[in-house]
Amino acid sequence: MTTIQSLHLHPTIIYRTPQFSYNGSWHTCWPPLKQSIAVSASAELNELLAVVQDETDLRRLPQNLRQTIWKYFNRATFRSTPYGAFAAVGVATIADAAQAQGLRIKDQYLHTYPDWLAHRQLEIKQEQVFDKNCLLLANSSWYVAGKDIRYISKEETGYELVDISSSGLIRTLLYSCEAPKAAASVCHEFAATYGEKEVKDAIWQMLADQLLFCSLQPNLSGQEYFERFGFTMREDTKPYIIAERPLASGDIPRSLLRHVPEVVALLAEVLPSYHATALNAFATAFAARFGEKEIPLMVALDPELGVGYGQMDQQVESPLIETLRQSAGNKEQEPSTQEFLIKAIAGTKQRIIQLEELSLPVRKNNLPLANSVPVICTVSDDLVYMEYAGGATANAILGRFSLPLTEIEQHCRQLAASEQAANPDVLFFDVSYAIGSVTDNVNRRKHIYPLQLSIHNFDTSEKPLHTGDLMVSVHGDQVFLRSKKWGKRMVPRFASGYNYMFSDLPLFRFLCDLQHQQVHKNLSLKLRDRISGLSYYPRLQHKNVVLSPETWLITINAINSLPGETVYERLKAYLAERHMSRYLKCGCGDQTLFFDTKDTEHLTALYDHLRKEKEAYFEESWLPVNSLIKDEQGNPFMPQLILTLTHQENIYTGLPEPFFGTSNNLIIPGDDWLYFEIFVHPSRTDDLVCSHILPFIAAHKTAVKSWFFVRYNQDGPHMRLRIQLQDQERMQQVTQQLFQVLKPWMETGIISDIRLRPYRRETERYGELFIEHVEQHFFIDTCFVTAVLTEDMCTDQKYLWALKLLTDCRELLLLPTGDFDRLIAANSAAYCSEHSLGPMDFKALNKAAKELNNNMGLTGSPALTVHYLNMLNSLTATVSIYEPRQRPVQFSALFHMLVNRLFACDQRLQETIIYYFFERSLKTFRAKAILNPCVQ
Structure with missing residues (x-):
């Protein structure tokens, strides 16, 4: 987890300002405002405005048209999000010096390009x-x-x-x-x-x-396409504008922003990590169909050949499993930040809540922050209002401004190089995606990353990627991309502010979801987003950083019900009664309106907005007394800053080990292996093994060389039975007699279906050289499990045998002790994260572990002990045939298969419990060793 010590405020800051100073009026700013409107408004509106030359003409306009112009001016005065000439960007630096008092900026300069749709003229x-x-x-x-x-x-x-x-x-x-x-x-x-x-x-x-x-066809990144093509804009060509206000002088004082890194680090600890639902579903479906095989990316995303993208009742063995299963279905339960916030709001009458006073619960398994985190904030005197923070890279916010500003292009490339330096085991690549609409304007940018994959547009980069080079695999809950050419794990980036959730292209959505894998992107703590339906929200603040503004719900009915002769009287009375701020903001994202409640024209617009919407939330807003940003004449502007927080911690591991590639692993019926899928409810699988399969194997011991089973849920719960024959000529006889043994359960419907299938050996996971050794271990492992099942042991006894196996493997130095303990901790953390376990779950686990230690001893017959020792020896021998660097992964895989066979259902939750119990026992052992050095 990223800490405040490792998080640094990058010295380069992007500032954004509206077109006009907030000291101006829309009457005096009319000529430039009219020009700005002309670029973005409809032809009908421009025709109506063409006759308006001065303030006198403005006052003659109908009220609805005056309101439209007022909204444009409001946008050009109080909203800093760049759009056409309505707002501009510039580059500044942070200074430590006490004399850093702010920025002086030059007049606005327009960088004009042909609108993206102009390429259709060619x-x-x-x-x-x-x-x-x-x-x-x-x-x-x-x-x-x-x-x-x-x-x-x-x-x-x-x-x-x-x-x-x-x-x-x-x-x-x-x-x-x-x-x-x-x-x-x-x-x-x-x-x-x-x-x-x-x-x-x-x-x-x-x-x-x-x-x-x-x-000759368009490219979205790199050298500007129209410049490369030599395109000359016609008079009727609509322009795409990025406005710049160059810096004249000044710096931004670091002291003003000193608390931003610590609040972001705090939010990373208490807010839940983001997990893309579609990516999780893809990983599950992929693993079920392909296991750990590597598949070409486009084949994996193909709805027929692969699993596609974006499409997307068992018995309870114990109360503990039921508790954890419920948590696994609710990703927001661990720990409940929402509950703490509700209590904080309900328990105070204060208008400002300090975040540091809430003692929000820390999430143990949160993902790390990205190596570059963008933070968008508005500054008003000593207050910093954090509007947005998070994502996979700051370049997602900054990329579009690399087109006109060389300084921003260099800044973006520096961030990309820094990300790469922190993660040497992977290669980052940018995704250039053509939407095919005017929205592609925001996707235009310079080359930022050395590697690039262009989707449906020409590629001018030096080293273009193509999907045929990219292979996808799933290991655990992680999706991996590998480049055959570069031999490395590939991590996508999308250096554009376009909201990729609007796209319906599976390839693009997959890559954009994948860029957020393994990073904590969700760093917003706006109260209204966390707790819905309240009529009032206090301000949430950390020192001088506002995380959530004071917010009120206003309804038109509430205003109209008040006494007063005029609308203005009733509205003013309502605002005063609720102690609302003088300055208010309404809307969401970059579609907002600013209101000064002491200005009659603003009140008219506010009431008109309510009349249309019936009810709306209004947030407190600010006008600086002494603005951080002024022009050279001293006119103040609403200052918005894009900060970049960076760290150099390694986030991404390389390709998983071992990587064995592909091989001819298909065995069809008629060879020496038979593979059956027997569809039966999980509650019946233990009985199926003990009362049918074991007697059948015993009766055919001269025909059967080895066998094992695996429990599965894909396409319905079933058991996969694999039998290796001594003689292939016995295949038909063995098959017929197995069907005969299972026929009674099929007739009663207990078994719904039996399928004879080709057996695909998992050579990608275990290696072609070692697969026969692994299959022999599965046979010995199955003999131990069936001995446990035959003795009808309870769940706690199964836990004890599994824990004994982990203990013995540790003592036998299957892995060096430190490596083994780290593996246990990592596996435990991964499973707890997968099931979103929180404080109440850990409390239940600790209670269950204590009861297991106090009330239960290991039981079993001498025959079971013999089977256990055989299995232990086989496990250690199998793991030992691999290279040392491969052994942790192989041990985890083999132990996973043991747990799968041992428990009838919820096997991954059972494995979570076992790892947690064992890690807990290790911590207890180490604590006792520290307190009593004689303990070994």
Whole structure:
């Protein structure tokens, strides 16, 4: 977990200011405001405003049109989010010096580009591709699906998967153009084999089918496309504007922002970590279908060949399992920050609650912060209002401003390099995604990361990635991407402020969800978001940092019910009665209005807003007495800052070990293994093993060489039975007799189905060289488990045998003691995090562990002890055949399979309990050793 000691405030700060000073009026600012409106408003509104030249004309306008202009001016005066000319950005630095008093900024300068949709004016002709010797680049999403080529195509209704018949020439061209390649070079290379005309015709057809892109087509990142193309804006071309206010002089005092890093570190400890639901569902579905295999990314995301993306009753063995199972279904239960906040609000009449006085519970298993965390805040005198914090990288907020400002481009690249330096075992890559609408304006940016994957747009980077190079696998609850070319784990970044949740493209959504894996992105503590439905929320503050503003719910009925001759009298009385702030803000995100309740025009707008909405929440807002940012004439502006908090702690591990690659692991019925899936309720599986499978195996001991079973829930609860035959010719006889043994349960419906399936050995997990050794261990492991089941042991006895195994493995130095203890701690933490266990759950676990130690002793027959010793020896021998660096992973995998066989249901929760109990016993042992050095 990231600590305050490791979190640093980066000296480079991006400031954002509205177009106008808050000392101005919309009447005096009309000429520049009219120009700004002209760029963003509809043609109808611009036609109405064209005749307005001065204040006299303004006053003649209808009330509704005056209100529209007032809202535009309000946006251009009190809202700092850049949009057209309504707000601007600039770059400043933090100074430690006491004399740092703020910034002086120059006049606004407009960086003007053609609107993104202007590229539709450009028509590419076939002869241009070859006459200009354009670069050709394969669609990064293509892959082989049977006899066809499948890829992402952009149609009028959106993106879709398209199939075309494959041919040798098409595949040759796709492989040849994985990186940009000159058309002349491609034609020359393959003309002798296929003929020049055929190659050119194929290239043109592939361009038309969107299987190829050429350098005449748009790119979203890198050198600006219209500049690269030599595009000249026509008079009717709508502009895309990023406004800049260059710094004239000054610095920002560090003392003003000194508490921001500590409050972010605190929020990272008490707020729940974000886990993308779609990514979790993908990991579960992938693991169920492919295990730990590596699959090409596009195949994994294919709804037919893989598991797709974004689509998405068992018995209770003990009260403890029921408690933990309920927690696993509620991700917000651990620990309940909401409950603490509700108590804080209910228990005080104060208008300001200090966060540091609440003693919020710390979450033990929270994810670390990203290496660069953006913080957007508004500053008013000594107060810092934190509007947003979190995400996977600060470049997501800053990227769009790299297009016009070299200083921001350099800052973004420095952050990207710093992220890479902190995580040397992975490679970061940017995702360049074309939405196909005007929204693509915000996705335009310079190259920030050295590597880039472009989705459906041309790529001008030096080292473009393509999805065919990316392999996906799932280990534990983590999704891994590996580049075949670079041989490293790949971590995506999306250096754009576009809200990717609006996209319906599975590939893009997957990559954006994946960028948030392993980082704590959720750092907002706005009370109204955490506790809904209240009519009043006090301010939540940490020292001088406001986390949640004082907020009131106002209804039109409440105002109209008050006495008073006019609306203004009733509204003023209502505001005074509720002790509301003079300055209020209403709306959400960057769609907000600012109100000065002592200004009649503002009150008119406030009442008009309520009349339309019926009710609305209003937050306290501020106007600085002495603004941090002024222009060279001394006019003050509403200052908004984008801070970047950084740390150099390693977040991402490399590729999981061991990595064995792929092999021919398929065994079909008729070879030496038989594999059955027997669908039966979990409560019947132990009985199935003891009363049917064991007698069957005993009756066919001359035919059976080894066997084992695994419990599964995919496609319904079932048991997977795998039998290795002494003689393949006995396959039909063994199969028929097994069906005969199970026939009574099938007739009564206890067994709903039996399927004879091909057996895919898990060579990716265990290694092709070692899989037979592992299968032999599974046989010995199964013999021990069936001995336990035969003796009808209770759940606590099963815990004790599992704990004995962990104890013996530790004492036998299967791994060095320190490594073993760290493995136990890591596994325990991972399982507790998976099930979102909180204080009440840990209390129940501690109570159960104490009762187990006090009231229960290990029991079992001599025969069971023999089976246990055989299993222990087999486990240690199996783990020992691997390289030392691979042994922790293999031990965890083999122990996981033991627990799976030992318990009829909730196996992952049972494993959570066992690891927690054992880690607790280790802590107790170490504590006693410290208190009594004689304890060994």
